[in-house]
Amino acid sequence: MLEIKDLHVKFHSREREAVSGVSLTIRNGEILGLVGESGSGKTVTAMSVAGLLPRRSCDYSGSIELDGTELLHADRTLLRKMQGKEIGVVFQEPMSAMDPLMKIGEQVGETLLLHHPEISSEDRYYCALAAMREAELPNPEDTYGRYPHELSGGMLQRAMIAAAIISRPKLLLLDEPTTALDVTIQAQILELLKKLNREHGISMLFISHNLNVVRKLCSRVAVMQKGILVEEGQTEDVWENPHHPYTKRLIAAIPTRTKKEAPDHDKF
Amino acid sequence: MKYAARKILMLLVTMVIVSFLAFLAFSLISGDPATAMLGTEATPEKVAALREELGLNRPLLAQYGTWVLGFFTGNLGTSYSYRMPVSSLIGQKLPLTLALSLLSFLLILVVAVPLGIRSARQSESRLDGVHTALNQLFMALPPFFTGILLTWLFGILLHWFTPGKFPIFSEHPGLFFWNLLFPAIAVAIPRIAMTVRMLRSTILHEMNQDYVRTAISRGNDRVGVLYRHVLKNAMAPVIAFLAQTMAEVIAGSIVVEQVFAVPGLGRLLLASIGNRDWPVVEVIVVILAFWVVLANTIGDLLSQRIDPRLRLGGDAR
Amino acid sequence: MNRNKKGYLRAGLILTCVLFALILLGFFWTPYDPTAMSGSEKFLGPSLRHIMGTDNFGRDIFSRVLKGAGLTAVIALSTVAIGAVCGTIVGALTGYFGGKVDAVLMRFNDAMTAFPSMLLALVLISVLGSGKYNVILALGIVFTPSFARVTRSAYASLRDANYVKSARLMGAGRARILFVHLLPNTMQVLLPALTIGFNNAVLAEASMSYLGIGVTPPDASLGYMLSEAQSMIASAPWYAVGTGLMIVLLIFGVGLIGEGLQRRNGGQRYA
Amino acid sequence: MTNSDLVLSVSHVTSGYSEGGFLSKRARREILHDVTFDVHHGEILGLVGESGTGKTTLARTILGMVKPDAGTVTHYTKRPQMIFQDPYSSLNPAYTVAWILEEPLRIFGKYDAPERKRRVADMLARVELPEECLRAKPEELSGGQRQRVSIATALIQRPRFLIADEPVSALDVTIQAQILKLLKELRDEFDLSYLFISHDLNVVYQLCDRVLVMKSGAVVEQGTVDDIFDHPKNEYTKQLLAAAE
Amino acid sequence: GDGSSQAGSEATQTGGSTGESVQGGEITVGIAQDLDDSLDPHKAVKAGTREILFNVFEGLVKPTPNGDLEPAVAESYVISDDERTYTFTLREGVQFHNGETVTADDVVYSIERCADASEGEPLVAAFSVIQSVEATDDHTVVITLSEPDSDFLSYLTTAILPRDYADEDTAPVGTGPFKFVSRTAQDAIVLEKFDGYWGTPAYLDKVTFKIIENADALVLSLQSGAIDLCPHLTATQVSQLSGDTYQILEGTMNLVQAMYLNNAVEPLNNEKVRQALSYAVDKQTVMDMIADGHGKAVGSSMYPTFTKYFDDSLTDYYTQNIDKAKALLAEAGYPDGFALEITVPSNYQPHVDTAQVLVEQLKAIGVNATIKLVDWNTWVSDVYTGRNYQATVVGVDASNMTARAMLERFVSDNGKNFINYNNPDYDDLFRQALAEKDDAARTEIYRQMEANLTEHAANVYIQDLADLVAIRSNLAGYQFYPIYVMDLASVHFVQ
């Protein structure tokens, strides 16, 4: 469904390519995990898909096709038609990613306003409420009229998800959606994503540097390092049998609850 | 509403402090109103008698008390030098200064806001550097210098207006504003440049915020982002800035009134300080301070209406 | 935005350096004695002999502008120095410690800023009397609150930085934290504020002298000269233009530096 | 267990923040409620709990940055230090690493310049940073390098007790592992005791000897790592463990 | 329209175009000083206020352009042989602007008001010789003096006010050819022709005095044609008026501009030093510099339009002589000069300009002079009343047309002796002059007093400033007076 071929992105202000030669596919209804160290180009890859590259300040090549539509080189008018409607994006920092002066509900409904101007504002209101309910926001009628600063991080992240799914996009890009959250809330959001994937068949690109999380959610995983895709495969395969040394290190570094080598209890 | 009430209370407190400080300052300033009034006719006996008559021998606090009491009963006192009620004296001057200040402020709004938005939108253009430099140049034009050039060019060489002539509003409203326009321009030019700069960088700052990326990801185009999201967000700091501008415009008027011989509050203030005509000075100081504090309070209240985060009771700025 | 980052700073520095070099030169040498009068050379237009022409006493305007700019610059610099030092100390104390002192001082600050700065300067000059030293003092006092405001907010925002806490844990004294650890970090906002302050000081001094309540002859600051020039605007427009231009260039140069500094910070801060 | 065994004892501490300004009345918001625990010599005590429960507040109270309303904090060592969660604001951006590392010694005031230089170089080597870092300003360093510099500054005065407030949560997983390893090594080398704050249970499990679990400003459970992880008694602890699975 | 200023000549000087005079019309007069003063003619203290109130008020007698007094509210008067009783017969049907007829009671009220000494000095100091004022009938007022005073009559130009009227301060009512209409502070004073005037009525229907304090703005207003008539311009200002919209009349200001010296402070208490300063100054250069040569040099405290008293031989008593000045300084013990602070009121440009020229001239003899500009009120309190200064450049004028008004102030114990002049001979002469009944002899004594001031270099005398009046080309009839007034009753449009 999504096909990234040989993607290169280089920012004018940087020496090194941020993304060099990444090729990826996401199949219908699949959740692909993208992991890698900070600065490895995960976000840039996702932004290229979403049409959010700052085109003036970087060079890019390759191709990105969503169901046969070329996105990377598409003009802004076409992109605008796809953005929000076909591709939804959920960003890492929900607080700064929401317009602080716009009501939550209006932000959730904004995609509809832009892509379906024919829908009356009343209908839009109900659609927004429905989407918020779907994203398991408690008490959506009340939340609709609130402003971002009045909500907790977890609620905001749900609102972001509601906004992203309101127009039933084919593809959802999730850029570290749980990193800023508490473990308990993190778990709830992951459940929610699983449910959406199950019930609506939305494909997802899930970016994280938390391998445990990726393992819980994704069927396939891709590993990036310094702009290069170093490994890709079924999650369990990669887990059990990492090939690339970086992947190996990454997995080794995961704090697990294995027994410590030398417990020194004698001090107690 | 609690917020508004608190702001208004603050305003009153500030006004009381200001009026008292002003009063205190007069007692420190060298020179005595009675001597000033008598001029070359002053003899010690005459001065003493006049001081008695004016109540200048009473303790400072008592004088202040009388003044405050009078203020609230609508009696602003009597000018020492003009021997007429301060209220009617100010009444003749205030409209002109207000008109001048409001006109400059209007000019600033009308010119600077579109220019600022434009300049932000064109921040990537090749000419941006030139625009910024020009903007800095305009910022460097002191109103009294611009004023002199304007009178020379339009008053003397081109005869577009008559320097020093300010027709009464009720008689020639058109001419009144036409003649005020030139001083207003002189006051406005550097402020316009500052406002453009402020708007530009605030908008650019907002443009770089994450929520703009979110908005685009939903399918907004640049214009939509600007008008639906960015401008609203840029508004709160801009309003605070404009409030400050509004406050400073009146100070700019004081100087420019001198350049264009506008018979407004500024000139009355300067003359009254020279004459040690404290009843007049006190009222003008209170009016000016009220204007400044009011502008800031209105700015705060407006920002707070726009930005729900401030409704928690925080301060704009 | 990136393209011009350095450009403004450089252009501003060059312009300002040239002007200050001229001004410095003016302290020791001017083409003519700036006070020497000549009945036969009244109101000469700009020429090679007198590049800015002469005034009603036949004095060379360029020489006077140099001297006047010198006085204006000295006043503005001293004013900024006083305002910045006092303002920084007040701002540091209130911003860092907060609490009641802060609240009271800031209320006082608000009351001070409720007077338009011109008015405050006027009142102070009435108390102190006119003349250049009093102008410096008065303007220094007038500008203190704005510096205090800027540094206060800088200090308040830095107060909770972790490196401050760790410095405290290590046993650093308050003065050391305020002026060794924190002061360099306020430069980002203080430097642009200094340029703005300088420009405001030039403007304020010029306005006051223009109104005849600042510097008095035979000291001639640019503002006083401009008020002289205004009365001759029809017969000697070059006088006003030359004098005004000097003010404009001074402010413009320093303004560019400020612009450059702010862009270097990438900050959008306003003093 | 004697008192000489303790580096810190916190007993019945209640603490919080004052709110409100000049004209509105000041209210005290209580964050910590009756917190009691000890830190023993040489141990790493983990502190877990969800965001906003008051873990940082507890650290501040221990270090005297927040005055407790009730209860006592007793230190048995001198100059306890802290490593902060955010490596980006824990180093003074105005100075070079060399200056930053030397500053604690200057404040300490016992050593002359060459001695200070020597100690700085030693410490730099100890936290495995290259020499050229000395001339760099913090902004030129990566997150992991910064956290190493923070650790070095915290240790250069040779404290015996260190509070680490989520020292790795802002870092990459691979870097996290390195820093945790370093912290462990330093414990033995410098004879340190830690209070290690984290919300990552797995990290705590790997590093700590004992764990405190906090919820809403109160300690709900404490015990050795094995006890807590294998036999959680408190409902909240169970939830946490389940979420971390 | 040549307004040469020899007062006392047979022709009344008038200024303006020739042509057929027209009744009616309105003009705007520019004035450089605000009337921030009481408008009560007895209380007004500023010269600028009195200058304008001249059109609104009259006394029993009033001055004429050639320096005489002519009956005004009084139709005639008789002075008794012992010069102690003045009997005035009031003119029939003189009206106040409020429509009421002037009665003897009003006159008595007005004179007594100015003679009241209950608050120290009376409003008109010379009225302290008044013993009684009586209305013998509705048309006759008798004033009795305690001792004869030959100058007494000239003080009776004091305005006659209606008796039961309380608002003179802000809405003055008098008997002059113009009546007061309104005042807007710092903006304008409006006068209208008074139809009930007893004498030759004014030509103009309405005169607006437009206040433009800023000398520069004044020029701009002239250039733009907003003003029809403007007195007291400087040569610089005049030089900027081009074209033939205006004609320029030249008179003098009727004042003595000098660098007044505080005779009581070091080193100015040394006569040689004062003389040295006088020798250092070249009056002509001053006039050239500040007024393109306009103005009349003076050598003592008397200005030329007072022809009767003016002694022209004193004018060139000190001609610039640097060597002599230096020698005098050396004799006085200041071979290297000294520092001198000249305090100048900032509100009048010619004085500021003069001071700047003086500073330059004094450099030649090593005197390092600096200017201290102060506002008028500071000048009054520091210099004039406080006498706390070294030197000051101002102009001193006469409040009425007597030599005494110019010379009395230098008597050592006079309250207005702001230069602290202390010369026993001078005090003696003044006593003699007061006692002298013969006019010629008294004039002679006054001239001796002038010479005394000059010889002892009481001040560095400079000039009577030129009074340049710009008047629109189609206006005529402007008259110069030997005192500081502006008479608009004779100004009229011409065809």
Ligand SMILES: Nc1ncnc2c1ncn2[C@@H]1O[C@H](COP(=O)(O)OP(=O)(O)OP(=O)(O)O)[C@@H](O)[C@H]1O
């Ligand atoms: N707008 C930009 N201008 C210049 N460089 C950029 C820009 N955006 C990203 N980069 C650079 O591109 C590289 C890849 O960044 P990217 O944000 O994709 O990393 P990431 O894998 O998402 O890291 P993280 O886990 O920290 O989010 C980095 O070196 C980054 O500095």
Ligand SMILES: Nc1ncnc2c1ncn2[C@@H]1O[C@H](COP(=O)(O)OP(=O)(O)OP(=O)(O)O)[C@@H](O)[C@H]1O
């Ligand atoms: N300086 C402060 N003034 C007032 N309230 C504060 C302050 N600092 C923290 N709080 C409040 O105290 C509570 C506890 O905060 P604390 O920072 O101790 O939590 P934490 O457990 O460290 O959370 P995290 O895991 O997010 O760091 C929070 O509700 C917070 O809003």
Ligand SMILES: [Mg+2]
């Ligand atoms: Mg990223």
Ligand SMILES: [Mg+2]
């Ligand atoms: Mg914390």
